[in-house]
Amino acid sequence: MAYTRLTTPLVRDGGELRPASWDEALDRAAEGIAETVRERGADAFGMFSCARSTNEMNYVAQKFARAVIGTNNVDSCNRTCHAPSVAGLAQVFGSGGGTSSYQEIEDADLIVLWGSNAREAHPIFFHHVLKAVRRGARLFVVDPRRTSTAQWADRWLQLDVGTDIALAHAVARQIIASGLVNRTFIDRATEGFDDYAADVAKWTPEVAALETGVPAELIEELAHAYANADRAQLCWTLGITEHHNGTDNVLALINLALLTGHVGRYGSGLNPLRGQNNVQGGGDMGAIPNRLPGFQDILLPEVREKFDRSWGSAIPPRYGWHLTQMFEAMDRGELTAVYAIGENPVQSEADSGRTRKRMENLRHLVVQDIFLTKTAELAHVVLPATAAWCESEGTFTNSERRVQRVRKALDAPEGARDDIDILCELARRLGHDWHYDRAEAVWDEMRALSPMHAGMTYQRLADLGGIQWPCPTEDGLEPSYLHSRLWADDPAERGDPAPFVVVEHRRPVDELTAEFPLRLTTGRRLDSYNTGVQSGGFSSPLRRGETLDLNPADAEALGLVAGERARITSRRGSIVAPVRLDPGLRPGLAFMTFHFPDEVDVNSITIEATDPVAGTAEYKASAIRVDRIGDAEPAA
Template structure:
């Protein structure tokens, strides 16, 4: 970067050519006040608070927009400058409500602070005052245009960072204000997603959050990691009087900066839900009664010992949790292996991204996102398949919109017209369950056109010929017949992806939740290797992991076949290392996957389960079968923050602490291990999960002496080569992306550098199209697909956030207008959806976003347990349920 010299307030400084006077001044330690300026937005210079004198310039200039030049002489604090700035603030205050003491932003208001700085003591309002109606039509944000100073920060942040273009200038002159299109309320705006990014940018009280659990200036702010999706946003928990009262952006957050989504900013009010579990419960005579921790843990320890002694260690199993911190997942799998003596431990990756772990490990040698989230805005080509990030991973969705704003080309393959399909250059609306055919078709077109990277194939991969032989039959015509995608769209998508210098693939559960989920993942790996789009920036295969710590739960060994760091339980050397560290003899038998646990229980082989932070009856496919599995157990322990459907069947309930009440770490989908920090004390008599497991282990005669989660991480790192460089100290500020093989390693932004795969050579897999396990027929003529919506995430917390529930209170099932008309169903009518396994009811959402013959539902609502309808069939490798395809019938609900 070329440097130039200039003088600021008599001081000679150097600045980068192309920077502004404001940037140069701040680098030199010179303070210039601003109001409309934010460092992460395009400078505008509208407020005039940052005016300075530049020798040779006509009049005062705005420092935030004026570029530096060689030899420039700048003065930032002359009497004329101070008077000009003071006048600007006085003019703003003259038409500003004089109600600072009652304003939510009192003491935290930038205009108030500037008034103090410039010595403005009194302003007499003259003339007409603005009298705009206050918009409080939604559960999240209050918009008071009377307090707006027209700085435009909210307009620019919505346009440039969130890329929603919700807010714009309306009216003129005295009546100018910022509002959604046609000056509608925010709740009626078609493109407001209530992310709160505008609130984070507002310098005054014009945009404020609705109170969460209290009001007033927080006593403290605690930076932590969001507990919802796998993006891993960081933000500040605002604490007052020991309660979480709000969430605010923390601009030091590496992953998201100021960005948040509606769940992260407004959904954490569930922490103080009156329905929180706050004391241990023991079921006596069919009813739960309160118990002490001593009594509850003694009972569990006694029962677990009895079952182990009577039936053997493999008669017990545990379900760990992607909602819990890494350290708790590590200690849970250690408890099951070292104390109970079984590898029967699994968690909810089994029902979402287990095919990612298996598929990418088979192809690349490592089962995780190859690249980083913050590469997305600079990507030139993005292929999004089987994912809906603007709802399920909203900050990644925003970064993809940023990429489009920067000129990227987007390809979308999805059975639904998701938001990004409407922005795509190519949208392929394929039939559910036909992804392999689509990918094979693209690869055949690429090969025939000579767009493949033969040098990469020759030097970095193996088994290319086997794959090439299989895809030969996938002509555009053949693929169109299977997928329903017109061949011209398939050919255009193949051309765009293959001829780009670098192209990135993003996917999620629309790829993994099929009976061929692992094959789907390996097919995408084939496509990336065919074009050399792996092992470099702005490329790769990037699974957007489901829940907040589903990556970390896998990393910690909460799986039936591996210890932490993906060290196989069947590997004698790995087993010997853990035996030495833990002081026990370990089983070499691969444990039960979650679906197998329920089958084993029904068969009488599994007698007890320990379920931490999950609700399989609501989350797993074919819920009736799962319930039956739990009902056949002799003893069930459930550890959670709320009473769940699974918990209702438990013999003992243990109240856990939420993410806000404990320390630890989460690992996001880009492999970044980040701190979770305790902000409040555990609610009631609840305890962090790691403490509960530690104390239970001690009761069972296996001593665990951890006093803090950092000690658990240290142990895990000492036993796991790929995490050897991790510690709380090293991840404290920005986190680290694994692999981190030693204490000096900076972490890994992307994997498989220059085609050097973790497994040596990347492996092409020869994969054929496989139809779904259950297709529509005369009795069940509709194809149901499930997924997430923006305003909820996980059943463990769904319904407990007052804000989110108020805005989206019930299930809405998407159905095509042609089908709705044929069945005499109107929008908002109640409909009954029935499969071979169960029946649910929901309101109809009549929309062309789904294919004729298709129906789409989420699984967020307790009143509409969609998984009572879905199937128990799963991926042949990982047994992940096929949530994305099942046959149902739809009827208009008859109101009695």
């Protein structure tokens, strides 16, 4: 489906969206928000910010929620993908960013890609991996599928979906049993090792092989390779995080780095790979419910006071609801108004049918976007924005924490307005006289409040081609890697030790049964992007549309052939898609994407079970059955 660019505001009258002037649309949006706050309180409002928009836009969006509305209910698609990474890294190290630079990936001796099809989902990052491989680095890939990334690996560990903790524990147990731990680093920089070692002791390679499906000898080989490498990078993506225990999965990987000292020094690190261009930056800017810009904790009085003085506001001294909690609050009738910028939750959230009903029941929904998405179709007010990257001035922050300038290359279509200008217009209608004459003014306000960005002037960003945070001063640069303090000789310089965290292996929530005997996992493909809004509507030899990928043995047992359409059913509903045979899938495992929801709404059958810490849904492990479509049964 091809989406047409929005150029005219829309408002809902009589159940239908109609064109409106900008003044009418902004007045309607502001009136609905003001009525919600007046009648139900500030926490009846929620802000969905955009991980594809600039840092500056995300800063102004979270400021709007906090300073104008008076709520910390602000979040973004970070919740859908890497909130467990942020939670795990922050719990152990105090900050939620990847620890290394891309150059360090190239200089590594060993790279482990765990739950990451980086060649298709993160092709720019994978370019750096290939440079390392061609230089002689070894590549281990841990993935249930033999992806195009796994095809480049020295070793591919094909584990069963949802058994990552069991595998990580077995690798740790083998490192400990073989005497390969970095005892100096453990004694100097960590705590909790003895309890952790006792907990993983039962996970011998043989026991783990039975649980994970990975041969014992490959578990042993990964353990020895990782422990013996001088420079080792452990990287992961949604195969680790999109589980009901995603944060525990991340902590299990962090434990491996603590065992071996592969963190806090050049060439060794822990790196969650971000999928959208500014997922890292959105969180950095405070578009999350528990942190202000620069990951400063809202609960600290001195932090709130600093922002209150700057903004002339009173930030609530409590955490807001994250995205998942906002949906739960909609169920209870406690959250009734949403302002969504560049987000399409009606198609991107797990159990999307349930999400749609929630959004339909909102008393006031404002959507600011460049296309009329399925979410925008439900809105009471639609505001056409210039969120396209080539139409914006500002900065983005990538997976290596590098802040880079982006410059306007094209004019937006006539009728669309700049995202920040729209937010300022709404703020003025709600009693706050905001004026930002350029993106740099927003950036300078933010970096005056965020110590880790303080030294990043636009001029320095341009001169240096980008700067990794932290950068606290304008006359120097920090190392490219984080947490070097852990290696300091002086205990005072080392600060708090990094804790080993004991986590328990737990199988997926959606159980396999005789009725639902197959495991469905979801992911991305190189040729498409997210819910297809931006990548739909064009033809390419690469694009094949949505398919149900099955192991040939499973297809044969079901009486299915390649290209035949089949019905896929979960406990939440059913969809229809053509079958594609993939010998890289182990028997019992199926794969689909979420790129074509207008034709095949895969997320209508995924499970909404969420991680209790991060709120991320278990997209990677739904139980399904697959049936042939009989001649008498309609195909859709």
